[in-house]
Amino acid sequence: MDLKQLKIAIKQLAEEKKIDEEVLFETVESVFAAAYKKGYAKNSQVIRSKFNRENGELSFFQVKEALSDENILAPDEERIDEEDKRVFFNPERHIKLEDAKLVQANIENGEKIFFPLNTKSEFSRIAAQSAAQMLAKSLREAEKDLVMKHLKGKEGEIVSGVVHRFERGAIFVTIKNTIAKIPYEEKIPGERFREGESVRALVKFIDEKPRGGNFVTLSRSSTDFIVKLFSLNSPELADGKIKIEKIVRIPGQRTKIAASTEDETIDPVGSLVGPRGVRVLAVRGELNGGREYIDIIEKTSEIPLFVEEALSPLKISSVIYDKKTNKATVKVLDEDIASIFDRSGQNILLSAELTQVDLDIKNMSDELMMTVKDGVLEKHVDETEFVQQREERYAEYKNEKQTVENDKTEEENKPSEEEKGEEVIENPDKEKESKDETEKETNE
Numbered sequence: 001m002d003l004k005q006l007k008i009a010i011k012q013l014a015e016e017k018k019i020d021e022e023v024l025f026e027t028v029e030s031v032f033a034a035a036y037k038k039g040y041a042k043n044s045q046v047i048r049s050k051f052n053r054e055n056g057e058l059s060f061f062q063v064k065e066a067l068s069d070e071n072i073l074a075p076d077e078e079r080i081d082e083e084d085k086r087v088f089f090n091p092e093r094h095i096k097l098e099d100a101k102l103v104q105a106n107i108e109n110g111e112k113i114f115f116p117l118n119t120k121s122e123f124s125r126i127a128a129q130s131a132a133q134m135l136a137k138s139l140r141e142a143e144k145d146l147v148m149k150h151l152k153g154k155e156g157e158i159v160s161g162v163v164h165r166f167e168r169g170a171i172f173v174t175i176k177n178t179i180a181k182i183p184y185e186e187k188i189p190g191e192r193f194r195e196g197e198s199v200r201a202l203v204k205f206i207d208e209k210p211r212g213g214n215f216v217t218l219s220r221s222s223t224d225f226i227v228k229l230f231s232l233n234s235p236e237l238a239d240g241k242i243k244i245e246k247i248v249r250i251p252g253q254r255t256k257i258a259a260s261t262e263d264e265t266i267d268p269v270g271s272l273v274g275p276r277g278v279r280v281l282a283v284r285g286e287l288n289g290g291r292e293y294i295d296i297i298e299k300t301s302e303i304p305l306f307v308e309e310a311l312s313p314l315k316i317s318s319v320i321y322d323k324k325t326n327k328a329t330v331k332v333l334d335e336d337i338a339s340i341f342d343r344s345g346q347n348i349l350l351s352a353e354l355t356q357v358d359l360d361i362k363n364m365s366d367e368l369m370m371t372v373k374d375g376v377l378e379k380h381v382d383e384t385e386f387v388q389q390r391e392e393r394y395a396e397y398k399n400e401k402q403t404v405e406n407d408k409t410e411e412e413n414k415p416s417e418e419e420k421g422e423e424v425i426e427n428p429d430k431e432k433e434s435k436d437e438t439e440k441e442t443n444e
Contacts, residue, residue: 007056025051036060036117044092048114061114064093066100068109151175151216154203158228159218163197173199173218180216188220188252188288200286202228220287221251226294229286233279236261236271243268245299248353252288253343256310256350260299272296303357304328310351314339317364327358327373334364341383345370349377 010028014021033049041047046063072094073079073086087094100107107113151159161173161180169184171193182201193199201218202225219225226247231238242261249255259268273280273296284290297309304319307328315336320329332340340348340361352359352372361370368380 007051007053025053032058033060041117042092044090046093047117058119060117060119062117063112063114064095064100066097066107066109066111066113067094068097071109072096151178151203152206155206156224156228157203158200158225158232159203160198160200161218163193163195163199165195171199173201175216178215180218182218182220186217186219186221188292190252190291191220191288201225221249223247223249223255226255226257226283226287229283230257230272230279233274233282234271236266236268241266242271246354248350250346250350252292254293254295254346254350256295256297256354258297258299258306258310258354269296269298303355307351307355307357307359310354311347314347321357325358326356327360328355329360329362331362331364331366332369337363337369338386340370341379341386345377345379348372349375352377 010024011021013019014024029049029051032051033047036049037043037045037047041062048061048063050059050061052058067087067089071086072089075088079086089096095113097107097109100113104113159175159180161175164172164174164179166172169187171182171187173180173182180201180203182199186201186204199220201220202222203216204219204222205217207215207217226249227244230244234242236242237244241263242259245258245260247255247257257272259272261268261271271279274282280294280296281290284292284294295310295312297306297312300306300309303321303323307321307330308316308319311330315333317331317333319331321327322329348359348361348370349372353375358374359370359372360368362368370380371378
């Protein structure tokens with residue numbers, strides 16, 4: 001084994017993997033020590049190796065701990081309690097303090113003393129194989145630690161990864177050499193991914209002492225994920241010139257955002273929407289294939305106006321707010337009544353959550369349609385009266401379309417005047433015979 005070449009390889013690997021060079025040297029030392037112990041030492045011995053960073057030489061040592069008589073238990077003696085730190089003397093691991101002082105005069109109780117061993121440049125096949133396995137494992141751990149240190153400062157930030165596998169409704173994502181997890185409850189309902197597909201998510205939690213190997217928990221369903229996506233697309237939000245006061249969300253369905261700014265020259269809504277809607281469309285493109293609606297309004301202290309804006313795109317006739325009960329009575333135009341039941345009243349429910357106001361939704365005849373109180377939505381009428389089933393809704397349209405198509409087909413099959421004229425010219429004898437028969441019948 002060419003140790004000088006190994007030193008060069010370690011330096012190259014450290015540069016390539018962006019791993020601390022010293023970490024790799026320490027890993028190699030522990031691997032060689034384990035290989036030496038497996039091939040040439042006793043199981044009870046403590047073996048250490050030292051790799052010279054300058055000349056690439058490798059040295060081996062047996063390590064023993066220096067113990068005074070007060071720290072040693074007699075063979076037939078038992079510990080008094082858990083605080084008793086005395087140990088049974090093992091000559092392969094320990095050395096009495098007075099003997100250790102003969103080798104190293106200034107050694108203290110509990111310190112380690114290193115005894116040089118014969119250098120072994122060649123290891124047995126099994127020892128070498130074991131060393132290679134340990135080295136590969138240590139490198140993976142070193143890379144993983146590096147990734148974890150990198151991600152540690154990114155809690156609450158968005159990271160990109162590749163879908164690795166699926167398990168019990170969860171998605172496992174590879175971020176460099178670390179496997180992160182998007183639990184079932186942190187997914188957007190209805191989204192579908194394939195193995196090898198790229199995915200972005202929010203770093204929600206990092207477990208420094210993981211169980212089951214799941215270091216990082218990611219989220220795509222949290223409201224913070226939406227905020228961070230907008231921060232990536234809106235410089236004004238990233239710079240703090242505008243602020244998202246509140247955000248509510250039904251993942252995969254609808255999100256409502258209330259934004260504000262202290263800079264009168266900036267339009268907070270326009271900053272998030274972007275020119276021709278490019279910013280909000282970019283965010284929607286990351287969510288459930290663009291099927292999640294996003295409503296953005298400006299936060300205002302005028303509660304009736306805030307409620308009306310939050311209910312957009314619902315067509316409102318009036319909003320009456322009672323400050324004592326914190327309730328707003330909203331009248332909806334009759335032609336827009338059906339839309340309040342759209343998607344089980346999600347627009348109404350999210351609007352109440354966004355404004356923190358209880359809502360009574362009424363029609364123009366003052367009939368109560370729907371109520372949201374303390375976040376609970378209640379319908380006061382049968383929504384089927386206003387929302388037809390899909391088949392019924394389009395039945396008339398389908399019938400009308402079929403009638404038009406049938407008429408068009410008949411018109412195309414009907415002979416033109418030109419065709420009629422040509423038929424008369426081509427069959428003069430037939431027409432004459434028909435005329436003679438008619439005159440004969442008349443005479444009779």
